[in-house]
Amino acid sequence: MNQANSLRTGPDETGHFGLYGGRFVAETLMPLILDLEAAYNAARHDPAYRAELTSLNTHYTGRPSPLYFAERLTERFGGAKIYFKREELNHTGSHKINNCLGQILLARRMGKTRIIAETGAGQHGVATATVCARFGLPCVVYMGATDVERQAPNVFRMKLLGAEVVPVTAGAGTLKDAMNEALRDWVTNVADTYYLIGTAAGPHPYPAMVRDFQSIIGTELREQFMEAEGRLPDAIVACVGGGSNAIGIFHPFLDDREVAIYGAEAGGYGLDVEDGHCASMSGGRPGVLHGNRTYLLQNADGQILEGHSISAGLDYPGVGPEHSFLKDTGRVTYVPITDNEALEAFQLCTKLEGIIPALESAHGLAQVMKLAPTMEKNQTIVLSLSGRGDKDVNTVAKHLGVTL
Amino acid sequence: MSNRIANRFAKCTEEGRPALVTFVTAGDPDLETSQKIIDGLVDAGADVIELGMPFSDPMADGPAIQAAGQRALGAGQDMHKTLGMVKAFRKHDAETPIVLMGYYNPIYIYGVDKFLDDAVAAGVDGLIVVDLPAEEDSELCVPAIAKGINFIRLTTPTTDDKRLAKVLKNTSGFVYYVSMTGITGAALTNRRKVGDAVKRIKSHTDLPVAVGFGIKTADDAAAIGRDADGVVVGTALVRAIETSLEGGKASAYTVAAVHGLVRDLAEGVADARR
Numbered sequence: 001m002n003q004a005n006s007l008r009t010g011p012d013e014t015g016h017f018g019l020y021g022g023r024f025v026a027e028t029l030m031p032l033i034l035d036l037e038a039a040y041n042a043a044r045h046d047p048a049y050r051a052e053l054t055s056l057n058t059h060y061t062g063r064p065s066p067l068y069f070a071e072r073l074t075e076r077f078g079g080a081k082i083y084f085k086r087e088e089l090n091h092t093g094s095h096k097i098n099n100c101l102g103q104i105l106l107a108r109r110m111g112k113t114r115i116i117a118e119t120g121a122g123q124h125g126v127a128t129a130t131v132c133a134r135f136g137l138p139c140v141v142y143m144g145a146t147d148v149e150r151q152a153p154n155v156f157r158m159k160l161l162g163a164e165v166v167p168v169t170a171g172a173g174t175l176k177d178a179m180n181e182a183l184r185d186w187v188t189n190v191a192d193t194y195y196l197i198g199t200a201a202g203p204h205p206y207p208a209m210v211r212d213f214q215s216i217i218g219t220e221l222r223e224q225f226m227e228a229e230g231r232l233p234d235a236i237v238a239c240v241g242g243g244s245n246a247i248g249i250f251h252p253f254l255d256d257r258e259v260a261i262y263g264a265e266a267g268g269y270g271l272d273v274e275d276g277h278c279a280s281m282s283g284g285r286p287g288v289l290h291g292n293r294t295y296l297l298q299n300a301d302g303q304i305l306e307g308h309s310i311s312a313g314l315d316y317p318g319v320g321p322e323h324s325f326l327k328d329t330g331r332v333t334y335v336p337i338t339d340n341e342a343l344e345a346f347q348l349c350t351k352l353e354g355i356i357p358a359l360e361s362a363h364g365l366a367q368v369m370k371l372a373p374t375m376e377k378n379q380t381i382v383l384s385l386s387g388r389g390d391k392d393v394n395t396v397a398k399h400l401g402v403t404l
Numbered sequence: 405m406s407n408r409i410a411n412r413f414a415k416c417t418e419e420g421r422p423a424l425v426t427f428v429t430a431g432d433p434d435l436e437t438s439q440k441i442i443d444g445l446v447d448a449g450a451d452v453i454e455l456g457m458p459f460s461d462p463m464a465d466g467p468a469i470q471a472a473g474q475r476a477l478g479a480g481q482d483m484h485k486t487l488g489m490v491k492a493f494r495k496h497d498a499e500t501p502i503v504l505m506g507y508y509n510p511i512y513i514y515g516v517d518k519f520l521d522d523a524v525a526a527g528v529d530g531l532i533v534v535d536l537p538a539e540e541d542s543e544l545c546v547p548a549i550a551k552g553i554n555f556i557r558l559t560t561p562t563t564d565d566k567r568l569a570k571v572l573k574n575t576s577g578f579v580y581y582v583s584m585t586g587i588t589g590a591a592l593t594n595r596r597k598v599g600d601a602v603k604r605i606k607s608h609t610d611l612p613v614a615v616g617f618g619i620k621t622a623d624d625a626a627a628i629g630r631d632a633d634g635v636v637v638g639t640a641l642v643r644a645i646e647t648s649l650e651g652g653k654a655s656a657y658t659v660a661a662v663h664g665l666v667r668d669l670a671e672g673v674a675d676a677r678r
Binding site: 014022023024025026027028029030031032170171176180183184187188189190191287288289290291296298300301302303304 | 459460461462463464466470477482483507508509510511512513514534535536537538539540557558559560561562563564567571582585586587590
């Protein structure tokens with residue numbers, strides 16, 4: 001693939017992926033993100049930094065995460081061979097730790113002494129609280145009040161890890177509101193605080209930096225899949241909220257045009273229900289929020305909608321800017337998956353494979369379930385199984401009418 | 405370029421006092437009350453009017469201005485109505501500068517060119533857009549200046565001398581110095597530091613420098629106004645609206661509450677250099 005036609009060269013030096021991305025932040029934060037960009041560029045070329053991250057990935061997280069052949073799901077659908085890239089087996093139970101380790105080492109290099117983060121499902125909050133415990137740094141996690149309620153086990157985990165969890169009551173009390181509040185904290189505590197963003201969104205350099213840390217998923221997959229099948233997979237599927245696990249598994253394959261790539265967005269109650277979903281690319285349009293231009297759910301006046309998803313981790317009205325770029329180029333196909341489709345996939349995976357997936361990942365699995373039967377038996381499809389579903393059992397029980 | 409801002413600051417300087425810059429959110433608590441509030445601001449002593457364009461996600465604002473935006477949006481405020489308020493104001497006041505302040509997305513969705521044309525037609529003099537730093541000047545700042553609308557930039561305690569040149573490059577009208585790192589409505593911490601910062605900025609530009617964030621009382625306004633060419637008061641006025649409400653709606657005292665506070669602040673401003 002020659003460089004000129006590569007989809008893997010972004011962002012440009014001003015942080016843009018085509019129309020998307022950028023640095024739409026208040027002046028107070030601008031010097032901070034410029035510092036961060038310089039520090040990240042220095043760190044990623046520093047062998048000592050890379051060696052420390054690699055060592056933590058191996059011994060703390062447990063990488064590489066396994067590639068698993070989901071034999072019974074494959075039999076069930078009678079089409080393509082289904083594989084899982086098992087990020088849910090990572091320490092803390094999701095892909096979020098990949099990014100948190102990279103950023104906490106960076107925060108330490110920058111001499112920052114206080115860490116803040118936003119969280120939706122609590123997976124990023126738990127991963128952040130974990131690395132803060134590991135490195136002895138105080139940690140404040142902003143979490144929407146609605147999410148605090150529906151993800152209670154993760155809230156307790158964060159507190160056990162020593163983090164302060166601040167419930168955010170503004171708006172609908174979900175991830176968007178938590179991110180607003182984290183930005184307000186950062187703009188107030190500029191000198192000592194590092195904002196550890198959990199997804200591949202926000203002002204430059206966050207989308208590129210988080211993608212780089214998460215690309216270990218796709219890089220490992222490439223090698224593991226060659227070993228297992230002697231070629232590249234025919235299709236890759238991941239769920240997309242902000243889109244960090246997705247960009248992580250997609251990015252190393254973007255220039256391999258023979259690999260079909262699908263992102264599963266949160267279709268909620270369905271795209272025809274106003275403000276009833278979080279499929280920002282399938283049902284929104286470009287706008288500017290949280291430091292970047294990207295597809296957003298918004299009304300005709302440019303006011304951001306709250307959206308809805310059964311999955312707290314996908315309950316965000318925007319998406320990382322590189323996904324917006326990949327949607328417009330047509331390289332990645334983004335599809336909405338409804339709450340009910342995700343719930344079905346959640347149960348089927350649990351029963352047939354003995355793996356309880358996160359509700360977020362179950363959105364990806366629902367898309368796999370649609371694709372696999374349409375593919376040939378000698379074809380292959382890989383799901384990014386981004387997180388485990390223990391945290392979701394209360395939510396699922398409620399939706400199935402079961403009282404625990 | 406609209407001259408109302410320059411003229412008004414020049415007039416205040418002539419009078420030996422800083423300008424009183426007042427912020428309220430357009431449409432708070434409802435369109436009719438909000439129009440009455442801005443229509444009476446000048447008689448109460450305001451020199452420059454900042455009108456907030458409400459946004460669902462005001463990342464740089466504290467709880468008071470967040471709530472004001474929610475009240476306005478809840479009452480049906482949108483960009484068309486905000487521009488309509490400016491147009492209605494201009495029918496009886498051709499001199500007082502009006503600056504629209506807010507976040508970029510509602511402007512972007514309205515359409516930058518259409519927004520600028522409609523803003524010029526309505527009689528808008530300047531824009532303050534919190535989430536458009538100098539790095540994004542091509543989005544709105546450069547087109548606004550080309551159409552004769554001032555683009556007023558925020559400078560903050562994190563804007564060092566090296567960066568200040570970049571920030572001031574396309575700034576026009578006045579420079580808005582944010583007195584602290586933080587969100588609107590926080591407490592003013594160190595007045596002397598603010599004065600030093602204003603002097604530092606003035607050594608880089610001939611534009612007037614107004615100071616905002618944390619100025620709540622006539623005494624605050626007088627103290628900050630010793631060094632600054634203008635003092636900006638927002639949260640205190642928005643709080644005056646909030647406390648005047650009955651059952652979440654405008655009461656008979658809402659308009660008077662705001663204008664009463666503006667009168668106090670105007671006295672503080674008048675005393676600043678005596």
